[in-house]
Amino acid sequence: MEGSLYKRRHTRRPTYPLAHAARQKPRRIPLVLRFAKGAIHNIILIPVLLHSLFTVLIVYLDRNVAGSLGVPATVIPSLSIVVGLMLVFRNSTSYDRFWSGRNCLTTIGTSVRNLARGFLVNAHRSKKEGGGLTDAEKKDTEKIIRVLIAIMYAVKHNLRAEFNIPPVPLSTSSSSEEAPIETSKAEYFGLLPDGLMGYEDQGLSLPLQLTVLVESYIRRGFDRGWFNAPQSSGLSAQINSLVDAYGKMETIRSTPIPVAHLIHQKQVLALFNCILPFATVDDFGWYAVPIVAIVSFTLYGIEGIGVQLEDPFGHDKNDIKMDGIIEDTRQEVMVLLEEWKMAADGHAERMAGGMFDF
Template sequence: MSPPEPVRRPTYPLAHAFRRKPRRLPLVLRFAKGAVHDIILVPVLLHSLFTVLIVYIDTRYVDSISIPATIIPSLSIVVGLMLVFRNSTSYDRFWTGRNCLTTIGTSVRNLARISLVNSRGKDGETTMAERRDTERIVRVLIAVLYAIKHNLRAEFNIPPASLASLPPQPNPYARSTPVSRRPSYVDHTVSSPATPSMNTPLLSRSGSTLHNGDDTIPTKKDEYVSLLPEGLMGYEDQGLGLPLQLTILVEGYLRRGYDRGWFHGPLASQMTVQLNSLVDAYGRMETIRSTPLPIAHLIHQKQVLALFTCVLPFAIVDDYRWWSVLVVAIVAFTLYGIEGIGVQLEDPFGYDKNDIKMDGIIEDTRQEVMVLLEEWKANHEGRAMGGMFD
């Protein structure tokens, strides 16, 4: 009797990064979910009200308060140049961030692939401890993706930060049995009464409660905490980023693989290059996150936009009368909308609709690498069906 066919799950490559459902409304009719109308509503409303005041004064109290319309082309050139610079700079940050995320994902794929294929001796045999070591590092590679995502979003203290500044305490993660007899990974969210859970405020070096970048207490992140090695303690309260800390574990694995004869010199060198490329890409993403546009440019841009839309009613009030309100509202909507798009793209690593879909992209990479890992484990247990790692 032939074995049953394997059941396929309803997924496919890049399933989470792609848009899943068709648009219900044409984009021209959309005023939410990705639009910038909430950003520009206040300035458009204020300039419209200002135009109402100008038209009212012009029609009721004075003969004419208009100015020559020839001033408008001169100001529009300046406004156009500044908006083009702002949007092109913001989109370049968005595109660079997306390319860096691709570089990181590619490095994780390559390192996981090479590790799984080559993590065995010339006779093809490995010990249980060596297989656990390889599985641990593949999971760490996936955790690097999540650590980078959370650091770029200023979501720190995952896992718990170091408690080095506190009096000596029993280590809740201490190994009580040999490594080979314990599971390689634990869920850090399960804690004893004496152990601070992921939702419990932890003390920093100054004795105050650790907070995220938005002054909220960090919460647990179940999607990747279980990927971290047992007993791992972060040192973010001392300035060490978790992505760099995890890459040190990967570097140590490369060294052990070289010593075991799994990776020859050129291959180990290539893997180190992949790891360096990952760190370099993360550094460039950090640069985007921590380097806003110069404040002088932002101030002048806001002032020029306000100046232009405040001067415009005086130039058109005699020709358009009350229609000037609609004209100014349309112009303000257009110009401030372009400026609002630049604001959205300036920091592309958050949760906004216009940000990079980091959650979906990372989930797709995790899905791929975890399938490879499960097939690799099945191959070593003698129950592989596809022979992927034979």
């Protein structure tokens, strides 16, 4: 019976590091031919179409009704400088937000890894102290490792404005009509301690609430003699780094590009593309229509990329792959936890190259 339990626990799953965050398959369609799944054509279709139709109207009036409507083409370079500067600023700012958000997520994942490693390696008693842990200590350590993983999910959902912990104990909330748990959040509700009460309705974010539980565990570990003072300080510093990174992600999420810049950018883009038909109609005639369509497609496309990257924590194809990154970290930490449980139960001598040797 014991051997079969060991075998079940050590059945290898078909996975590998970064399995969920990495691209699963090669691209079958060249990117130049892609018009969906990550493209921004749906965002810019209407403005490109409107500018093309406006150009058709201008060419028709120029050729058949009002005579020459053309303006000197020298007006285009002066306007294009302004348009280019505004688009460069918008895209660089948006990508900086994307890159900063990705680095902050890495900081959170690294902190969770370091805390899990520190907790599992040090959660044991020396042979002089009798060896072995009590059932309460094992459950306490397992609970806090699961809480560490839950912090990442809580960060993800909070950044997506998916506030979800009801102000009643989780163990009873499933039957409560006042605060039902959404099934879409079940991916990490099982990681939370039984009886946990949420305070999001009072303004306390769940990630910060969970870090209090982790800090309390460090205090208990210090009292049990698992961590000395420098170790406890280092573990607390990891929690501080995690909270700091989460705060930076909140800043990105809650601070959009100033509306004055967005308004002026939209107006300048529209003005430039509305003047372009007048500057090209005399020289190109009906060819002005595809020229304006290509220019508007290019400029509005660049602006559309900035819109996509401005808030990188959503579900879009161009957002940070938070689901896969967090799932990879969860897989890593859960493997560590299972190995620790086997060692804590006295099975370390049966594992080839076991990680935990108590």
